[in-house]
Every structure is written in structure tokens, then in C-alpha cells.
Amino acid sequence: MLNRQGRPTGPGEAGARAVTTFSGNSGLSQDEPLLFEIGRTNVTGVDLEEPKSPGKSRLGKLARRGGIGIPGLSEPEVMRHYVRLSQMNYGIDTGLFPLGSCTMKHNPRLNEKMARLPGFADVHPLQPQSTVQGAIALIGELSRWLQVLTGMPAVAMTPKAGAHGELAGMMAIKAAIAARGEKRSTVLVPESAHGTNPATAALIGYRVVSVPARADGTVDPAEVRARLNADVAAIMLTNPNTCGLFERDVVEIAAAVHEAGAFFYADGANFNAIVGKARPGDLGVDAMHINLHKTFSTPHGGGGPGAGPVVLSEALAPFVPVPYVVADAKGVRLVEHAGEPGAQPFGRMSAFHGQMGMFVRAMSYMLSHGADGMRQASEDAVLSANYVKASLQHVMSLPFGDQPCMHEVLFDDRWLEGTGVTTLDFAKAMIDEGFHPMTVYFPLVVHGAMLIEPTESESKHSLDRFIASLDGLARAAKAGDADRFKSAPHFAPRRRLDETKAAREPKLRWSPQEARKEAAE
Numbered sequence: 001m002l003n004r005q006g007r008p009t010g011p012g013e014a015g016a017r018a019v020t021t022f023s024g025n026s027g028l029s030q031d032e033p034l035l036f037e038i039g040r041t042n043v044t045g046v047d048l049e050e051p052k053s054p055g056k057s058r059l060g061k062l063a064r065r066g067g068i069g070i071p072g073l074s075e076p077e078v079m080r081h082y083v084r085l086s087q088m089n090y091g092i093d094t095g096l097f098p099l100g101s102c103t104m105k106h107n108p109r110l111n112e113k114m115a116r117l118p119g120f121a122d123v124h125p126l127q128p129q130s131t132v133q134g135a136i137a138l139i140g141e142l143s144r145w146l147q148v149l150t151g152m153p154a155v156a157m158t159p160k161a162g163a164h165g166e167l168a169g170m171m172a173i174k175a176a177i178a179a180r181g182e183k184r185s186t187v188l189v190p191e192s193a194h195g196t197n198p199a200t201a202a203l204i205g206y207r208v209v210s211v212p213a214r215a216d217g218t219v220d221p222a223e224v225r226a227r228l229n230a231d232v233a234a235i236m237l238t239n240p241n242t243c244g245l246f247e248r249d250v251v252e253i254a255a256a257v258h259e260a261g262a263f264f265y266a267d268g269a270n271f272n273a274i275v276g277k278a279r280p281g282d283l284g285v286d287a288m289h290i291n292l293h294k295t296f297s298t299p300h301g302g303g304g305p306g307a308g309p310v311v312l313s314e315a316l317a318p319f320v321p322v323p324y325v326v327a328d329a330k331g332v333r334l335v336e337h338a339g340e341p342g343a344q345p346f347g348r349m350s351a352f353h354g355q356m357g358m359f360v361r362a363m364s365y366m367l368s369h370g371a372d373g374m375r376q377a378s379e380d381a382v383l384s385a386n387y388v389k390a391s392l393q394h395v396m397s398l399p400f401g402d403q404p405c406m407h408e409v410l411f412d413d414r415w416l417e418g419t420g421v422t423t424l425d426f427a428k429a430m431i432d433e434g435f436h437p438m439t440v441y442f443p444l445v446v447h448g449a450m451l452i453e454p455t456e457s458e459s460k461h462s463l464d465r466f467i468a469s470l471d472g473l474a475r476a477a478k479a480g481d482a483d484r485f486k487s488a489p490h491f492a493p494r495r496r497l498d499e500t501k502a503a504r505e506p507k508l509r510w511s512p513q514e515a516r517k518e519a520a521e
């Protein structure tokens with residue numbers, strides 16, 4: 001039985017009576033229209049005094065002629081509207097969030113408390129530096145931890161996301177090549193790369209040459225060597241890669257790249273798998289972004305802005321963008337302009353110093369974990385993914401055979417063959433089970449990819465519940481229960497949406513005419 005949102009109501013058990021509610025709500029799950037649909041323009045929730053006549057209006061022809069149509073609501077109505085919307089949301093605080101490559105780990109509340117300390121939360125980027133020495137020192141200290149963890153001599157803290165860090169790193173590479181008086185115009189990118197890698201290279205004018213994956217999902221140094229020449233500026237390699245596998249020939253690849261006079265850009269989005277275990281600097285990396293919002297647990301996915309510091313090798317260090325932190329006898333300061341001895345900054349990535357709130361959270365995460373705690377987090381992340389892999393490989397198929405994975409496990413859709421169920425259907429059915437779907441159809445090297453990253457912050461109990469649900473769904477798909485999947489999700493506030501249309505033709509403006517037209521359709 002479906003209510004007016006197409007949501008089934010009442011008990012879902014076979015044989016139990018399904019009920020359509022009169023309110024459109026499903027028990028404590030409340031249906032919630034738009035503010036414009038529930039509000040009325042002729043009422044208001046605030047009691048304002050009649051304004052005194054302002055005398056002669058200075059607005060002239062700009063004075064508004066009609067009402068602006070802002071809906072009036074009482075305070076409780078406004079409160080309920082937003083609380084109800086928040087309850088339709090799914091976040092890491094609601095349940096397991098297995099979105100591969102995204103590292104959706106728990107955001108410790110301690111970090112939130114630290115970020116709200118007035119000395120960090122209430123500073124203004126234009127304050128004199130002498131009044132914000134503590135905040136600058138924190139940026140310096142976080143820089144140091146990132147350098148130690150990665151084994152790299154320099155870091156640019158200002159990039160505001162992983163993709164922004166990629167841009168900074170690649171711009172440093174471009175500047176270094178220009179400083180050598182060379183022109184190089186191609187960048188090598190393995191097939192399994194995240195879309196931001198080729199996009200970044202293309203954005204700053206490079207031609208992208210793809211490197212195929214081996215049968216086991218990793219990059220073959222011979223394939224890299226075959227594409228290296230004096231025109232190659234860099235390779236952009238993710239390690240562990242997006243198939244959840246460690247690129248075991250990374251040192252050999254780095255050596256070949258350097259021999260050709262090119263640079264090694266590492267996509268560090270998967271750093272969570274190796275923190276405290278391996279240092280990218282030791283592997284021959286020249287530049288690597290770190291997604292603080294993945295590896296160091298700062299909120300993301302609608303929960304907060306990202307931060308993508310990029311660590312740089314000795315060769316790239318002089319090109320680090322301003323502003324950066326230096327410490328001397330007078331204290332710590334942000335270098336805002338070029339002109340320091342030895343420095344040739346390629347420019348700047350953002351107006352100010354970066355995402356202060358995220359720096360505080362990441363520093364708090366690091367200090368509360370310590371070196372041993374961060375190493376254990378990496379180990380546990382890898383253990384969790386291998387536990388999921390071992391528990392589901394009997395019902396789902398592994399594209400690269402039964403080899404151990406790193407912090408995420410990649411399945412393909414061969415096991416769905418003949419069931420009439422697709423990867424997308426399977427992902428939607430996970431919503432009915434109360435889970436955010438895993439990453440689907442990425443990486444592109446695998447057909448119908450399902451990439452699961454449980455992270456270290458899930459207990460064995462919660463992993464077992466997740467595994468049992470996926471196991472149940474997989475068996476249902478194989479048993480021919482395609483209906484359960486084709487029309488899923490059944491229990492979400494909204495049913496299957498046209499996601500492509502929503503992305504390509506987003507409707508950003510509500511108008512009463514459109515709403516009426518849609519209601520009639």
C-alpha cells in the first residue's frame with residue numbers, strides 16, 4: 001500500500017494488513033512539504049511594530065511594487081520543518097556509511113569541542129598576526145605532523161579540498177618544470193584513477209594519457225615506462241589505488257618517472273590505509289594531497305567544508321603557494337607575499353590561510369590518537385575491509401581474485417548476472433535496510449563496481465549487522481526476488497529519483513505555477 005509520496009505504510013510483513021494513513025505520515029516518519037507549500041503569505045510568525053513613516057522614500061523607482069511572497073509560519077512550524085528534514089537525512093551519526101573512497105569515519109565530539117574554543121572559532125582572517133599567534137602556531141604544528149607522517153619536507157595548507165590540493169600540487173609541478181626552462185605537456189593517469197585526477201591535469205593545460213591496469217588491478221611499471229618520454233610532466237597515481245589494492249611496484253614506478261625527468265603526484269585520498277605504516281616520501285612521491293576530511297576524520301559530505309593540504313618534496317618545496325607558516329625568534333607568522341630567500345611561490349590557492357576549523361579538528365584527532373593510535377586506525381581500517389570481503393565473497397564476486405585488500409573492498413556485478421538486478425538496484429535496496437549505499441560504478445575499470453569502505457570506526461557488531469543485511473539481499477537477488485530491488489527504495493522518504501536529470505537539469509527555483517503543473521502531471 002502506498003501513500004501519496006508513494007511510500008508503503010504499515011507493517012511490511014507478508015500477510016499483515018498494510019495501512020494508508022490519512023496524514024501522509026508513516027508513524028513517526030513525517031512527510032514534509034516545502035516551506036512555500038506549507039506557509040501562507042498573508043500570515044507572519046513575528047509580531048513587528050508598524051514602521052513609522054520614513055518620510056520621503058529614497059528608493060525612487062526601485063521601491064518594491066508588490067509582495068515578495070515569503071511564506072509566513074509560526075516558530076514551531078519552522079522548527080518542525082527543519083527538524084523533520086534533518087530526520088530524512090542519513091549521516092555518519094545515523095549509521096554505517098560504506099561509501100568507498102570517501103572514508104566516512106566517525107567525527108569525534110572532542111574535535112568539535114576544540115574547534116569551538118573561542119581562540120580558534122572567533123578569530124578573523126584579517127586580524128593582526130600578533131593577536132592570533134596560537135592559531136598560526138596550530139597551523140604550523142599540524143603542518144609538522146603532516147610532514148612527519150608523510151616523510152615530506154614541505155606542505156601547502158591552504159587548498160580547501162582534495163581536488164583543490166591536486167590542483168596546487170600539479171601547479172607546483174608545472175612551476176618546477178618551467179623553472180628548469182622545460183616544456184612538458186602530458187600527464188599519465190592510470191585507468192582506475194578518480195575523475196578529479198585527469199580533470200586537474202586537463203584544467204591546467206596538460207594532455208592526459210591513460211595507463212591501463214593489469215589483470216590484478218594494479219599498475220604495471222612496464223606500461224608506465226612505455227609511455228614515459230621527455231614530454232611527460234608527471235604521473236598521477238593513487239596508492240592504495242581505487243580498487244583498494246596497494247600498488248606494490250610504486251617504488252619502481254617512481255624511479256622510472258624520475259629518470260624521465262617527470263614528477264610523481266600521488267593522490268592521497270586513501271592515506272587512511274597507510275598512516276603510520278608507510279611514508280609516501282619513502283616511496284618516491286613528489287606531491288600528495290591529504291584529505292583531512294577523510295583520513296583525519298573532519299566532517300564532510302554535507303557536514304563541513306573539506307581541507308586538502310598538499311605535501312611537497314624537496315624539489316617542489318620552493319614553489320609552495322603563499323601564505324605559509326614560518327617560525328623564527330619573533331614567533332610564528334604567515335608569509336603572505338613572495339620574497340623570502342629561496343622561495344618561488346607559484347601564487348596562492350585561496351584568499352586566506354585555509355580551513356581553520358578543520359585544522360583544529362584534524363590536530364585534535366592526531367593528538368588524541370597519538371602515533372600508535374593512528375597506526376592502529378590504519379590497521380583496523382584494513383582489517384574491517386578484509387572482514388567484509390571474507391564474509392561476502394561467497395555471495396558476491398571479486399574482480400581481481402582473492403587477494404587481500406587494503407581499507408576498502410571492491411566487488412563487481414558478475415554475481416548478479418541473470419538475476420535482472422543491477423548494481424544500482426542493489427544499492428537502492430540497501431537504503432531499505434537502513435544503510436547508505438556503497439560507492440557504485442566507480443572505479444570505472446570494473447563492471448558494475450561496488451566499492452565498500454567500512455573504516456576503522458565501526459565495531460565488529462555493526463559490521464556483522466551490515467554483512468548480514470548484504471548477505472540477505474544478495475541471496476534474495478539470486479533467489480529471483482527482483483521486485484524487491486527494481487522498485488527500491490520502498491521505505492525512504494522519497495522513492496527512486498531520476499538522479500541524472502536532477503544533476504543535469506537541477507531545478508533551483510520554486511514557483512507556484514511549476515508546482516501546480518507538476519501536481520497535475
Ligand SMILES: *Cc1c(COP(=O)(O)O)cnc(C)c1O
Pocket residue numbers: 101102161162163164194196238242267269270291306308
Ligand atoms: C575524494 C577523492 C578525491 C577528491 O577529494 P575531494 O576532497 O572530494 O575534492 C580525489 N581522489 C580520490 C581517490 C578520492 O577518493
